[in-house]
Amino acid sequence: LTRIDSETRRRALGEALWRVVLREGIEAASVRKVAAEAGVSKGSLRHVFPSQSELLTFAMQLIHDEVTRRVAAVEASGDVRDMVERHLQSLLVLDPETRAVIDVWLAFAARARVDPSLRPLRDETHAQVRDLCRRSLETLRDQGRTRPELDLGLETERLHALIDGLAMHATLDPEITTPARQLEILSQHLDTLA
Amino acid sequence: LTRIDSETRRRALGEALWRVVLREGIEAASVRKVAAEAGVSKGSLRHVFPSQSELLTFAMQLIHDEVTRRVAAVEASGDVRDMVERHLQSLLVLDPETRAVIDVWLAFAARARVDPSLRPLRDETHAQVRDLCRRSLETLRDQGRTRPELDLGLETERLHALIDGLAMHATLDPEITTPARQLEILSQHLDTLA
Numbered sequence: 001l002t003r004i005d006s007e008t009r010r011r012a013l014g015e016a017l018w019r020v021v022l023r024e025g026i027e028a029a030s031v032r033k034v035a036a037e038a039g040v041s042k043g044s045l046r047h048v049f050p051s052q053s054e055l056l057t058f059a060m061q062l063i064h065d066e067v068t069r070r071v072a073a074v075e076a077s078g079d080v081r082d083m084v085e086r087h088l089q090s091l092l093v094l095d096p097e098t099r100a101v102i103d104v105w106l107a108f109a110a111r112a113r114v115d116p117s118l119r120p121l122r123d124e125t126h127a128q129v130r131d132l133c134r135r136s137l138e139t140l141r142d143q144g145r146t147r148p149e150l151d152l153g154l155e156t157e158r159l160h161a162l163i164d165g166l167a168m169h170a171t172l173d174p175e176i177t178t179p180a181r182q183l184e185i186l187s188q189h190l191d192t193l194a
Numbered sequence: 195l196t197r198i199d200s201e202t203r204r205r206a207l208g209e210a211l212w213r214v215v216l217r218e219g220i221e222a223a224s225v226r227k228v229a230a231e232a233g234v235s236k237g238s239l240r241h242v243f244p245s246q247s248e249l250l251t252f253a254m255q256l257i258h259d260e261v262t263r264r265v266a267a268v269e270a271s272g273d274v275r276d277m278v279e280r281h282l283q284s285l286l287v288l289d290p291e292t293r294a295v296i297d298v299w300l301a302f303a304a305r306a307r308v309d310p311s312l313r314p315l316r317d318e319t320h321a322q323v324r325d326l327c328r329r330s331l332e333t334l335r336d337q338g339r340t341r342p343e344l345d346l347g348l349e350t351e352r353l354h355a356l357i358d359g360l361a362m363h364a365t366l367d368p369e370i371t372t373p374a375r376q377l378e379i380l381s382q383h384l385d386t387l388a
Binding site: 024025027028103106107109110111113114122123126130151154157158160161162163164165166168169171172173176177181184185188189192 | 301
């Protein structure tokens with residue numbers, strides 16, 4: 001196989017994995033099920049992903065890329081507060097795809113506790129979201145849209161914890177933590193910083 | 195066995211389970227390991243907990259009881275803001291025991307996604323914490339310690355998400371989300387409601 005063929009195949013397997021996760025949850029995403037979904041043999045899938053850890057790591061890598069893509073996709077036009085809010089909205093659970101992303105993230109984070117090999121990717125994704133929170137607050141402060149004496153370190157952690165908590169609640173209790181409620185809370189939170 | 199013997203034995207097993215979780219994490223807490231820790235045979239443990247799901251459910255029940263105990267243990271004296279803050283502090287990750295509680299909670303919540311039998315206890319624990327957040331905010335509002343027009347539904351979810359997000363971050367990145375930082379953020383959050 002050339003490198004390109006191999007990449008195409010990995011991407012097709014990633015899409016099959018994602019369909020299984022969306023339908024049945026990450027805990028059910030075994031090598032066997034993903035192979036069946038992708039229409040390849042289990043042995044063939046084991047060739048690419050020797051264990052479920054590699055499969056889960058691949059899913060996490062897709063999430064990492066997706067977060068990067070979403071953040072870059074927000075148009076840098078219009079009011080600065082609107083722009084910052086749209087950036088941060090990309091981290092909330094507003095559709096089934098993002099719910100699956102959070103499921104994978106929580107399962108991956110839980111497994112990383114006992115498998116140190118997974119920690120670099122977990123920590124990198126955590127830092128990526130934290131960095132977006134920090135840059136959002138910096139932008140608002142530099143444009144005079146927050147109190148000037150804002151404690152950036154404290155407010156970054158407060159915003160980051162709020163966003164991750166909302167995402168967790170949206171998968172846990174979608175009747176209460178609806179998309180509309182998440183958007184309202186984020187907006188209210190940014191209001192209180194001004 | 196009488197009922198009391200059975201209760202004593204379950205409690206001893208619960209303590210053994212807790213030691214394994216503290217030392218190695220919930221993912222490593224197999225029936226085999228907990229049996230070895232408690233000094234009983236694997237068969238004997240299987241008699242009480244037929245599968246890891248029952249073991250995990252028992253750990254969650256202990257957590258549920260512990261949250262109830264902590265909330266009740268806060269003395270209802272002194273300044274109302276201090277009292278509310280102490281109640282809410284009991285939900286933060288300020289020691290290794292609480293870190294283990296959060297580990298178990300996250301693992302249990304992840305498993306409940308694919309095992310519907312675990313959902314009632316998960317939902318009850320989630321609602322227990324939400325209820326504490328709501329009552330805390332009601333108390334502050336009724337004592338004139340918040341803006342009178344506080345949107346109680348929205349602020350309950352914002353506080354609850356913040357606390358759960360902080361707890362998750364404290365297990366994920368204890369270098370940044372330290373006990374002192376969590377206390378500071380909770381205090382700052384309550385300040386902004388006034």
